[in-house]
Amino acid sequence: MQDTLKDLLAAGADAAPAISAPARSPLSFGGLRRLIADTLAQLNALGIGRNDRVAIVLANGPEMATCFMACASGVTSAPLNPAYRADEFEFYLSDLNAKALIVEQASTSPAIEVAQKLGVRLIDLVVPGGAPAGQFTLQPRDAASGAAGGAAAASGGYAQPDDISMVLHTSGTTSRPKIVPLSQRNLAASATHIRNTLQFTAGDCGLNIMPLFHIHGLIAGVLAPLAAGSQVFCTPGFNALKFFAWMDEARPTWYTAVPTMHQAIISRASKNLDVIARHPLRFMRSSSSSMPPQVIKELEEIFQAPLVEAYGMTEATHQMASNPLPPAVRKPGTVGVAAGPQIAIMAEDGTLLPRGGTGEIVIRGPNVTAGYENNPKANFEGFHDGWFRTGDQGVMDADGYISITGRLKEIINRGGEKVSPREVDEILMDHPAVAQVVCFGMPHPKLGEEVAACVVLREGQSVTERELQTFVGGRAAEYKVPKKILFMDEIPKGATGKLQRIGLAAKLGLT
Structure with missing residues (x-):
């Protein structure tokens, strides 16, 4: 088994397409390998080497995929959700002890101001005009001021098997989010497991609609297929209105998604049966939250292809279990x-x-x-x-x-987006009208769970549900904002006096 990304990405003929994207020419495997080597040389020259952390805040697309792979091959990549607010970026960039932040040259992300405040070096990602999908160069922001000098990295080049390739945060209910360090060996092993499970070959092409700051998209969507010399077509992120047009352009053999995406695809499928017939899929894959067996059946009937449901988590570098491809047995549920x-x-x-x-x-x-x-x-x-x-x-x-x-854990799983209820508690507790709060998951027909909260107000204070939602929305990404806020005289507690998030929705009749 390959133990590093360099070994893993040695698959694929030099001239074969590796990364493609809507209305762009593809980047070949040879081009991808050269891009990774050049990027590492640039980072090393800036004094950034193995196990140094580089945060990446880029929009979904081919450059996010290639920048992640380049960083993960020789430094420590830290992909962050571009939808985060300034407070969230401040927490993550500080907690990660990031040495640099890579953003698009024209980016207006709040991460930039946060990085400047924290003294984190800013590096612009520049896409030359007419460049193939995923091609970029790096330009440090401080180059113009003459501050780009400094010693080269002490330990440069490609990473070793036990070097940390990526760090991601996992949500904690009873504590601050935890840092999960994943080594070269972890990433290479997981990508190899998925490659084997899905039997990828050089003839495959994946239509990637998953966000590339999540373990699912990074490992199953990008690394695993490339490890077999397959092509990855990188979209700007999921869009049900564009999915079938992308399918016509990419001519994919498979895609991976979360259940809510699959359901949105089903809702538009009847108008696009000609596209489906033109590009028969070998299989579809679902992960990140459970897929109702009824939806699996409907999707398989529409696409005339098997749906493979898998089980993953960040600490396992994504995949742990998976239904196998035919002719082996798939058991929905x-x-x-x-x-x-x-x-x-x-x-x-x-x-x-x-x-x-x-x-x-x-x-x-x-x-x-x-x-x-x-x-x-x-x-x-x-x-x-x-x-x-x-x-x-x-x-x-x-x-x-x-x-x-x-x-067993209390994490709210909102359509594959994991929300730490404690994080939302702490934001709400900052509101001057709020005395006590407990956030919890309530059932949702499409997302599986939605964020809800019980709030006890301070004596003599008043505030509306909408005002509290706006307050949270100013401090956290949209998916973390409670969609239902109940105002109560006291927080419901369990028999021992502890707050019990699990089962609270049922107790309050929110099922």
Whole structure:
């Protein structure tokens, strides 16, 4: 197995297309490899080397894909959601101890002002006119002032297997978001597992509609297919109105998405049956939140292709389990069989349960993070006897297929976007009218869950639901804003007096 991205991305004939995009000429594998080498040389000359952190705030598209791969190959990439507000960028850039921030040259992102305030070096990504998809050059903002000098990186070049290739934050309900460091070995292993599960070949072309600041899009959408010499067609992000036009242009053999995207595609499919017939898919893939079996059936009937549902998480560098491709059996309602790491079901006392027993899903393998950064408490709670505890409750049937029966963690899963309720609590608590708050997930027919909150106001204060939503919206990305806020005299508590987020929606009749 390849242990570094350099080895992984050695697949693909030099002249074969690697990265394409709407209305752009493709970048070849040879061009991609040269771009990665040139970018690393530029970063090294700026004093940025192996294990130095480079935050990336770019719009979805081919340059985000190639910039991520270039950084992840020799420094530590830290892709951030471009939709974050200034407060969020300040937290993440500080917490990551970022050495530099890469933005598009014309970007007006609040991340720029935050980086300047924190003393994080700014680097512009410049796309030359008429360049193939994903081609770019880097231009440090301080070059004009003569401050671009300085020592070259002490440890430059391509990263080694145990160097950190990427850092992402995971949401925590009882603590601040945790940093998940993922090594070259982790990324290479996960991309290889997905490549094998989906049986990619050089003849495949993936239509990528997933955001490229998420583990799902980065690993399954980009790295895994490229590891087989496949082509990746990078869109500006999901758009149901443009999906079928992109399909006509890309002529894909597959795509991966979250359930809400699949449902939006279904709603427009009847008007685009000619496009579907022209470009038959080999398969479709779904991950990041559970897919209703009814939707799987409808999608398979429309596209006349199998839908493969997979189960992933950041700490596993995405994929843990997956339903296999035909002729093997797919079981709708399950997340399939172990597809990379080993998977077991663990009882509360730490013993492994036989098949059919319900307990916590645990994993171990080369794609699993070695542990959270600077967080001994989370590592103590998250690992047991060499196994990583997912926080999900599940059961494995006699054939090894895993069903997720509940979530032990309280993270709100809004259509694949994970929201830490505690983070939203803390924002609401900053409002002068708010005395107490508890955020929780309430069921939503399309997204799976939506953010809700119970609020107790300070004596003599008044505020409307809309005003509080606007307040949160000014501090956090739109998907974190509570869609329902209940004003109460006291926060509902469990028998022991603890706040109980799980089950709160049902208790309050929000189901």
